[in-house]
Amino acid sequence: MDALSMNAVHLTINNRKILSNLSMNVPQGDAVTIMGPNGAGKTTLLKVALGLVKPTSGELYFFGKKGLSKESQKLLGYIPQNLGLVNELSVYSNVMMGALRRMPRWRSITGMYPKDLVDDTYSLMYDLKISHLKDIKIKKLSGGEKQRVAIARTLIQKPLIILADEMTASLDFKAAVTVMEIFSEIKKKMKITLLMTHHNPDIARLYSDNVLIMMNGRIEKNIPANEITADTIGGLYEP
Amino acid sequence: MNPSRFQYTWIAILLIIIGSSVHLGFNPLSIIDDADNSAVILGELLEFDFSVWDKVLFSLIETLEMALIGSSIGFVLSIPAALLAARNISPSYVSVIFRSLLGLLWSMPPLLWAILLVVVVGLGPTAGIFAISLYIMGLSGKYLYEIYESQNVSAYDAMHVLGATRMQIAKFVTIPEALPHMGNQYLFLLSYSVRESSILGLVGAGGIGFYIIHHLESLNYGKAAPFILAILAVTLGMDYASTRLRKRLVHN
Numbered sequence: 001m002d003a004l005s006m007n008a009v010h011l012t013i014n015n016r017k018i019l020s021n022l023s024m025n026v027p028q029g030d031a032v033t034i035m036g037p038n039g040a041g042k043t044t045l046l047k048v049a050l051g052l053v054k055p056t057s058g059e060l061y062f063f064g065k066k067g068l069s070k071e072s073q074k075l076l077g078y079i080p081q082n083l084g085l086v087n088e089l090s091v092y093s094n095v096m097m098g099a100l101r102r103m104p105r106w107r108s109i110t111g112m113y114p115k116d117l118v119d120d121t122y123s124l125m126y127d128l129k130i131s132h133l134k135d136i137k138i139k140k141l142s143g144g145e146k147q148r149v150a151i152a153r154t155l156i157q158k159p160l161i162i163l164a165d166e167m168t169a170s171l172d173f174k175a176a177v178t179v180m181e182i183f184s185e186i187k188k189k190m191k192i193t194l195l196m197t198h199h200n201p202d203i204a205r206l207y208s209d210n211v212l213i214m215m216n217g218r219i220e221k222n223i224p225a226n227e228i229t230a231d232t233i234g235g236l237y238e239p
Numbered sequence: 240m241n242p243s244r245f246q247y248t249w250i251a252i253l254l255i256i257i258g259s260s261v262h263l264g265f266n267p268l269s270i271i272d273d274a275d276n277s278a279v280i281l282g283e284l285l286e287f288d289f290s291v292w293d294k295v296l297f298s299l300i301e302t303l304e305m306a307l308i309g310s311s312i313g314f315v316l317s318i319p320a321a322l323l324a325a326r327n328i329s330p331s332y333v334s335v336i337f338r339s340l341l342g343l344l345w346s347m348p349p350l351l352w353a354i355l356l357v358v359v360v361g362l363g364p365t366a367g368i369f370a371i372s373l374y375i376m377g378l379s380g381k382y383l384y385e386i387y388e389s390q391n392v393s394a395y396d397a398m399h400v401l402g403a404t405r406m407q408i409a410k411f412v413t414i415p416e417a418l419p420h421m422g423n424q425y426l427f428l429l430s431y432s433v434r435e436s437s438i439l440g441l442v443g444a445g446g447i448g449f450y451i452i453h454h455l456e457s458l459n460y461g462k463a464a465p466f467i468l469a470i471l472a473v474t475l476g477m478d479y480a481s482t483r484l485r486k487r488l489v490h491n
Contacts, residue, residue, distance in 0.1 A: 047396075050396075050400050051400075052396055052399060052400070070402075073400075073402065074402070076400060077400075078396070078397055078400040079397075080393035080396050080397055081393060082391065082393045083393065084391065084393035084394040084395075084396060084397035084398075085394065086394055086411060086412050086415050086416060087391075087416065088415040088416055088418055088419065089411070089415050093411070097398075097401070097411050098401060100398075100401045100402060100403050100407055101401060101402050105404060105406075105407065108407055108410070108411075109406060109407065109410055153397075157401065
């Protein structure tokens with residue numbers, strides 16, 4: 001079964017076609033990478049899937065069910081470009097923020113978090129090797145540490161699908177691999193489907209099952225990740 | 240903008256300034272023509288009469304208290320008002336209402352608010368405190384909603400995907416991200432309020448301004464001088480202290 005699929009999705013903003021007859025599918029449990037030049041529509045595609053941008057036309061399916069219902073929204077985790085962390089809050093608060101759907105509103109406002117969520121938060125921070133940073137503000141962390149906080153914040157939701165937008169863009173290759181290793185291990189353990197965008201063919205090959213090549217608002221190719229090299233996608237980034 | 244258009248703009252501005260001066264009968268040389276008068280007044284001001292020191296101290300403390308209470312009330316009220324005015328947090332109709340309210344509070348100077356409030360609550364510092372509070376609420380609110388609206392969009396996107404309510408977004412993103420600016424802003428507003436409080440006495444709304452206007456109108460320039468000197472010293476002192484504290488806040 002596909003965790004996520006899109007059928008003939010169009011999006012036009014100010015007479016400009018952002019997504020054009022876009023169709024794609026992400027099989028459950030797989031890791032799929034979208035690659036393509038800047039402006040191809042990768043971020044917009046993710047935002048459409050998340051319900052942040054409404055498509056002009058087309059259909060979305062989550063686990064075979066049509067449309068983005070409140071129930072299917074609960075299954076989605078999102079790691080935005082720039083991570084979307086709150087710089088002035090601690091690592092603990094940022095991770096706990098991810099669990100908003102798992103607690104009554106009054107608890108989130110008063111800060112009286114349920115014990116099971118507190119335990120989950122500590123456990124995830126331990127798995128992602130950020131426990132020692134618990135009380136440190138985000139603005140004082142390195143790029144790699146921030147990535148791990150963003151992952152923890154997403155995982156505490158217990159999502160079935162994670163959409164990650166250029167998650168490792170600000171990291172060097174070694175740091176990106178470290179983050180992706182930890183993430184992949186947890187992904188397998190929690191049986192999560194992953195749809196991510198980035199520009200690095202080595203990361204795509206190592207950590208995805210398939211790579212979708214996107215250009216001019218549509219998916220042009222679907223390539224098995226083990227066939228991806230800098231040469232096979234070289235043409236993508238040439239003017 | 241090409242150079243000729245740029246030059247035309249400046250020429251137009253210059254012509255408007257000259258036209259306005261002619262319209263008002265403003266003559267910059269009059270300060271020199273009346274130099275004798277100025278010298279006499281300045282001479283009398285410099286004959287400081289410190290027999291009024293107890294009143295200087297009392298009115299100075301009153302002015303500082305008015306500024307502290309007024310700016311604190313205005314600042315605290317501006318935080319939720321700015322949340323309701325920010326377009327990225329509130330529904331558009333709520334945002335329009337609160338933007339207009341803050342605009343109204345901010346567009347009237349504290350002295351005008353004080354004139355109105357003296358009529359409502361009577362003479363004395365209470366009118367002054369209300370005047371400062373209302374103006375600071377408008378000024379601070381306007382500044383804050385602009386800060387809220389310029390915050391990191393991706394943090395808001397992440398919160399929307401998490402299904403966060405407006406109140407949760409305000410608690411987890413908007414307020415925490417604005418906190419360093421708020422500390423900075425509060426110190427600036429406090430020092431600004433001290434300056435404003437010092438003139439509210441002119442209309443009977445409390446503070447040191449009452450004594451300054453009283454002695455100036457009685458032509459007791461020597462007695463007015465210690466009050467002017469005191470307000471000058473406190474304003475400069477507050478400015479210096481708040482600049483240093485703000486630098487420390489930014490550094491942290």
